[in-house]
Amino acid sequence: MIDYRNPYTPGAGAMPKYLAGRDDILEAASLQLKALAANYQSRSLVLYGLRGVGKTVLLNSIESVAEGEGILVRHIEVEEKKGLIAPLASACCSLSASLNRIELVKSKLEQIKNLFASLTLSVDAGDGSLSLGFNEEVLGASLASSHNLSGDFTDILVVLGKYAQAAGSSIFIGIDELQYASKEELEALACALHRATQLGLPVMFGCAGLPKLLKMLGEAKTYSERQFSFVKVDSLPRDKAVEAIVRPAQKLDVRYSDEAVDVIIDYTEGYPYFIQELCSTIWTSSDSKFISLETVLGCTSIADMRLDEGFFSVRYDRCTPRQKEFLIAMVRCGELPCTLANVAHYMGRDVSSIGPLRAQLISKGMIYSAARGEVDFTVPQFDRYLRRTERID
Ligand SMILES: Nc1ncnc2c1ncn2[C@@H]1O[C@H](COP(=O)(O)OP(=O)(O)OP(=O)(O)O)[C@@H](O)[C@H]1O
Ligand SMILES: [Mg+2]
Known part of the structure; x- marks a missing residue:
């Protein structure tokens, strides 16, 4: 651990030490x-x-x-x-x-x-x-x-x-x-x-x-x-994501290399929750006050695991097997948002027969209708999570 004062705050509604980009x-x-x-x-x-x-x-x-x-x-x-x-x-x-x-x-x-x-x-x-x-x-x-x-x-x-x-x-x-x-x-x-x-x-x-x-x-x-x-309220643009990463550490004299910051931004795509989770993992897994590219690369799989066990799975575990099939078919569509017709195709079913599943998943807050006839995940990078855990090619 770099310091007992971890300045990152992964958690629902946890006020960050530095509120970036708002x-x-x-x-x-x-x-x-x-x-x-x-x-x-x-x-x-x-x-x-x-x-x-x-x-x-x-x-x-x-x-x-x-x-x-x-x-x-x-x-x-x-x-x-x-x-x-x-x-x-x-x-x-x-x-x-x-x-x-x-x-x-x-x-x-x-x-x-x-x-x-x-x-x-x-x-x-x-x-x-x-x-x-x-x-x-x-x-x-x-x-x-x-x-x-x-x-x-x-x-x-x-x-x-x-x-x-x-x-x-x-x-x-x-x-x-x-x-x-x-x-x-x-x-x-x-x-x-x-x-x-x-x-x-x-x-x-x-x-x-x-x-x-x-x-x-x-x-x-x-x-x-x-x-x-x-x-x-969206993911943070690059310059603001940099602030969210760098500023909380600066106060405790901890610095990141430019390459380290680049990788964090690639991994998190500027999503605040992912920034907090990855940076918190780096903080607890490292003991140097200079965070290098190698340090970050060594932490992404641990952050994946933490996200899988918390942020993603608490939502996925609440779905029924049928609803999970729907979500997996969305990932198989390749591109998001995806059309309902395409989801039905990957489930091997009629569009009309998957309407109720779509409605249940929207009501659960798992997906939302992005445009007419199209759906997307409400959880960022949920497709990446399903690819990892459900082994979807
Ligand atoms: N502007 C920001 N800068 C840095 N970190 C942030 C910012 N906004 C939120 N965070 C961090 O992101 C995480 C998620 O924040 P929050 O719980 O407010 O999100 P949310 O949109 O309400 O999520 P949900 O839809 O799940 O309720 C928290 O760990 C918080 O510390
Ligand atoms: Mg919230």
């Missing part, structure tokens, strides 16, 4: 957040991209900027098959609790009570101290059984937004893995945001998810295209 996105978000904090309209954000490109760390960074602006921030993650509503209801409850603590609100008690009089949710003034009366369990349960999710969630967001406005505050809700939300939930999100925007309420969402999120939001509500700024 300045433009952060600056644009920061302006939006400044506007939000000043009670001006701000467009909500959707960060989309493949697995491991750095959507979560970017969302976390944006949330830190928001906190720095004095905005009330909550972060939630949608879990597969668990849906958006429960964590969102919980975020709303804790936001209302935070707003309850703002002195300014107390002095505006009467005004706020009037504001909410027309809404289904009541304000419990109780002993004179204001409380919005959101109860997490009750709210979660009532939304889960709601026959009008869009209407009910709109009411809640409007209440919160008005509450925040009266308190001279503003709200940012970060939602990670939004592709796991159902169509009905996305519809409710879009409707509520639509209404909050019409009313000029200081509410902004920062969403992150796989590329299919674009289509999902468009299908949920056509106006969602205008509600959100869609920002593609």
Whole structure:
């Protein structure tokens, strides 16, 4: 090991020591957040991209900027098959609790009570101290059984937004893995945001998810295209990838040869997760403060093994044998994205009969529809992994 302080951070959502190549996105978000904090309209954000490109760390960074602006921030993650509503209801409850603590609100008690009089949710003034009366369990349960999710969630967001406005505050809700939300939930999100925007309420969402999120939001509500700024988070361009490799080590007086950096970039193709994994492997496997080409070449097979056992296999192992057949056929197609017709050909089946498998794999977040009739992997270099482990020529 070069030093006990390993500056590389392979891991889901692990904040890198140096966040490379995202300045433009952060600056644009920061302006939006400044506007939000000043009670001006701000467009909500959707960060989309493949697995491991750095959507979560970017969302976390944006949330830190928001906190720095004095905005009330909550972060939630949608879990597969668990849906958006429960964590969102919980975020709303804790936001209302935070707003309850703002002195300014107390002095505006009467005004706020009037504001909410027309809404289904009541304000419990109780002993004179204001409380919005959101109860997490009750709210979660009532939304889960709601026959009008869009209407009910709109009411809640409007209440919160008005509450925040009266308190001279503003709200940012970060939602990670939004592709796991159902169509009905996305519809409710879009409707509520639509209404909050019409009313000029200081509410902004920062969403992150796989590329299919674009289509999902468009299908949920056509106006969602205008509600959100869609920002593609991609692999790092060469100069930024160099920074991601070199900068964390520089602080600890560790240097790379130019050839070593070149090989790391070839191996990782600028994908942040792969950079962290390979550089971390180099760090633990080497003991020289000068990292040479030979050192890197000696580490790529160990990094392969680590990726195979973690990043790739956790996803592949969740697939059924039939789904795996589909994924292997995609690799046999040779080029990605590949057409469904070609996949069917390599599976020896009709195109129509593999439609359900395609849908299951999209829903699992393994593949996405890259263009009409074409599919690709959501995990970068997944084809390379399958070639290695399934011995595909
Ligand atoms: N801009 C960056 N510079 C350097 N390293 C980064 C950058 N962005 C992300 N990373 C690193 O890449 C890895 C993946 O980041 P993150 O978990 O945010 O990706 P993700 O897009 O959210 O992935 P997933 O879709 O699987 O949730 C982490 O190890 C993180 O430290
Ligand atoms: Mg993530």
